[in-house]
Amino acid sequence: MQIKNLGSEKTTAENSDIIAIQQADGVTCHITRENFLGNVGGATSAQKYIQLSETFPSGSKGGSAPVNAWSARKLNTIKTDDTGTVVLDSSTGVFLLPAGIYYINATSNFYAVGEVKLRLQNITTNSTLLIGSNGYCSYNDNSYTDMQLRGRFTVASGESLALQYYCRVGGSIYNLGTTVQDGSSETWTIVDLSKIS
Known part of the structure; x- marks a missing residue:
């Protein structure tokens, strides 16, 4: 999977549990798929x-x-x-x-x-x-x-x-x-x- 505009050096495999996210300052961070999907919409599993x-x-x-x-x-x-x-x-x-x-x-x-x-x-x-x-x-x-x-x-x-x-x-x-x-x-x-x- 490639995140738009990150360039080929900042890609992850299609089945990877890590997602690359580029911040406004150009720094690339990584987040697990589970954490990303778990926080979509502000939802928490504890609620x-x-x-x-x-x-x-x-x-x-x-x-x-x-x-x-x-x-x-x-x-x-x-x-x-x-x-x-x-x-x-x-x-x-x-x-x-x-x-x-x-x-x-x-x-x-x-x-x-x-x-x-x-x-x-x-x-x-x-x-x-x-x-x-x-x-x-x-x-x-x-x-x-x-x-x-x-x-x-x-x-x-x-x-x-x-x-x-x-x-x-x-x-x-x-x-x-x-x-x-x-x-x-x-x-x-x-x-x-x-x-x-």
Whole structure:
């Protein structure tokens, strides 16, 4: 294989695992085919994907929200777990991840709860790892909102986590999720996690 404009002295055999790359200053460097292909697009083999959700049968209602206190979304489903080691308590929504650094992108549905926000809470250490922005869905206008939480965090082995919410108004069976009744599952919260390292 010959890299364009490198000249015949800078060629490699067709089946070689070494790729010659010429930098802007004319210096030729070599990289293994495995490292080159492994980093195309910024992908890393260490990254693992996890998706948790709060999912119930068609026609289910999310229930009334407790007010003026942090409460856990009832995550109850592991949809994807590339690590093969996530543990989820479906009765409480508390989950355990392998130790590491993660990026989270969580979305949670609310109805007529007034002021609302999300946070990622480390239950084991009683510390807040991430806190989301403020949101509002009017209880006078019967409005809905999707709250989001994004960010990077680190977790140690054996630490329990929960996606929690805080809202100011309750009293509706739809506060924590509406019902579409299309025959598919009702999903009110989705938590996407990428294990960076």
